[in-house]
Amino acid sequence: MCGIVGILGHDDVADRLLDGLKRLEYRGYDSAGIATIVNGAIERRRASGKLVNLGKELAAHPLPGTTGIAHTRWATHGGPTTNNAHPHATDEVAVVHNGIIENFKTLREELQARGRVFTSETDTEVVAHLISEQVEGGKLPDEAVREVLPRLHGAFALAILFRSHPELLIGARLGSPLVVGYGEDETYLGSDALALAPLTQRIAYLDEGDWVVCARDGTQVYDRDNQPVERPVTISGVTGALIDKGNHRHFMQKEIYEQPIVVAQTLRSYLQRFEGKIVLPIPDFDLSGIKRVTIVACGTSFYAGMVAKYWFEQFARVPVDLDVASEFRYRAPVMEEGGLALFISQSGETADTLAALRHARSEKQTIAVVVNVPTSTMAREADLLLPTHAGPEIGVASTKAFSCQLSVLAALAANLAKAKGWLSESEERNIVRQLAEAPAAINGALAYDESIEAIAGVIAGARDVLYLGRGTDYPLALEGALKLKEISYIHAEGYAAGEMKHGPIALIDENVPVVVIAPSGPLFDKTVSNMQEVQARGGKVLLISDYDGVEAAGEGCVATITMPKVHPLIAPIVYAVPVQLLAYHVAVAKGTDVDQPRNLAKSVTVE
Incomplete structure (x- = not known):
């Protein structure tokens, strides 16, 4: 959500600022702008909509x-x-x-x-006016910022430009990330x-409550108590090349197809295959004393946590609490000291999840995080960092990160089971073997892309769609429905298949397609019986199963998607592919913006 770039440079910076914003498009946005100091005055170029509009504005008015x-x-306050x-600005100050x-x-x-006269509906404009008042009253920029920051309640990352100090930038962060970059005589x-x-590759991450003064003669960071501090400079290792779609039509499609590779990369860090x-990444981390696990996440990451709850309780016999991050703190959770609190986030900056993490820390929990950005705030605050190796995910709808x-x-889950004594050596070897086969099985699932595209029309014309699944397929039903909502704007809901008869069955008619996720296995017959209840009421069923499942229950379905037969352990990883592809092809058929769906942001840094 939102992106900031600031440059204290030697040459004109507008083009480089625009290039930086292009690298942040994946976060999701609805408007953009740039401010510089020109002939002693703050000048701005702003535009609603995509960055191409801002580019046109800059071309017309350099x-x-x-x-x-x-x-x-x-947008959080006021329309796009x-x-x-x-940036929002007064005569003296501009702020992003x-x-x-x-x-x-x-x-x-x-x-x-x-x-004071306001020209926008935003919350941000108050920051510009508060700092401007201080400057107009004779305060130096650093004095003005020091005075104003304690008055701001909520979350912010700020970059501030001063008309009367054209060789100065000030940044600040509280609850939203901000980094300082060091270049050749530039900041x-x-x-x-x-x-x-x-x-630059040389960056420093500001800690919570930090603010920084960037000037020609040096950079100084202050902590929340306004004491000068040093933050370590690290090499980011992030490529400077813009990520492209290659031969794919959309980033989302590219990222779906990257899953065999990135899953293999991720598993390589956790499996000694031979x-x-x-x-674990921290070999001596002791899980044996863990009596309870609390999993907290948002959106797609929450559904990954739902799958993990099944695995932890099945394999390790450890009870698991599962919470949506935005609700976690507000139900006053009872947390036994010494428990493991596990937080899942693609970006590692999700505001709701980060706030929940800090609450769990105050409850004396051991903190583990699963993140795709090992330098993120959550990663830096964790006791046990469990990185994924998905690489940058540009499409707003998460696929390969999931x-x-x-x-x-x-x-x-297998590590915890081993630590608790529930996993024999032979069982451990079997789990390693099954997980090692996941990339090949995902590749097999991708082979059905064309057939999934061919049946997308079954869904594309619908106003409402239901997804059903049992066991670990229930979270996949929720994830499939979320994907469809996110990128095609079709209303969709996921249900545990057995709950269908407890209310949602009233919705079934010939206009409501029902996607059933049912790999053959111990829960297959139960799921099929629920599917048949749908068919008996005229519902159009799209069955996703393996060959055995389609042979046994495919008759009467409006369409089927046949998956490779896989072990139940890796089924959620493999069956994520058809629900992603189905949502993707439906969105393409409807002509929506697949990579940047309306109203959504990649990294949600507000509560």
Whole structure:
């Protein structure tokens, strides 16, 4: 959600700022803008919609200036209009902001009472006015920022430009990430390392509550108590090349097809295949004393956690609590000291999940995180870091990150079972063998892409779609429904197949397709009986199963998708592919924006 780039440079910076914003398009946004200082005044170029519109604005009205800030906005207050686009500015100050100022209404009313005039509906504009008041009253920029930051409640990453100090940038973060980049006689601010990759590999991550003054004669970081501190400079390792779609039509399609490779990369970190052993990134981390696991996540990551709950309880016999991150703190969870709190996030910056992590820390839990960004805030605050190796995921709807999360969680569940004494050496070798086969099985599932595309029309014309599954296929039903909602805008819901008869069956008619996920196995017959209840009421069933399942239950279905036969352990990883492809082809058929669906953001850094 939202992206920030700031450059304190020697040459005109507008083109480089725009390039940085292009690297942040994957986050999702609805407007964008750039501000620099030109002839002693703050100048802005802003546009609603895609970055191509901002590019046209810059082409028509070039923007010189060697110091500048830029932003892609995902609306929290006010619609996606040019007036609401960042940067927000007064005559003295320009500001870009990721996050949300929760007390903005009170601050705005206070500022308006003092005669300040607002030109947008956003919460961010109050920051510009508060700092501007201090500067107009004679405060230096660092003094002004120091005075204002304690007044801001909520979450923010800020980059601030000052008219009277054209060779100065100030940044600040609380609950939303911000990094400082160091170049050759230049300094940069960015919402992540990817934004700064073409500019520098040398970056420092600001800690919670930090703020930083970037000047020509050096950079100084201050902590939340306004004490000068040093933050280590690291080499980001992020490529400066723009990621492209290759031969694929969309990033989402490319990322679906990358899953055999990235799952193999991820599992390589957790499996010693030839020894038949499952390992953790921290070899001496002791799981044997864990009596309870609490899993917390949002969206697709939450559904990965649902699958993990089945695995942890089945293999390790450890009870698991599962929570949506946005609700976790507010139900006052009872957490036994010494429990394992497991947080799952693609970005490692999700605001709801990060807040839940810090609550669990206060409850004396051991913190484990599954993340795709090993330098993220969650990763840095974890006791046990469990990285996925999916690589950058540009499509807003998560695909390869989900399958890699499942791979890590399967390995963790087996590790926990081994530590608790529930897994013999032969069983461990068998699990390693099954997990090692997952990449080939995913590749086999991708071979059915054309047949899935051919039946997408069954779904594309519907207004409502239901997904059914049992056991670990139930979270996949929820994930399939989420994918369809996200990118095709068709209303879809996932249900445990046995719950169909307890209410949702009232929705069944010939206009509501029902996608049934049912690999052959111990739960197959039960799922088929629920499927037949749908068919008896005129419902159109699309069955996703293996050859045996399709042979046994495919008759009467409007369409079937045949998957390779796989072990139940890896079935959720493999069956993620057809639900992803189905959603993708339906969205393409409907002509929606597959990679950047409306109203959505990749990294959600507000609560």
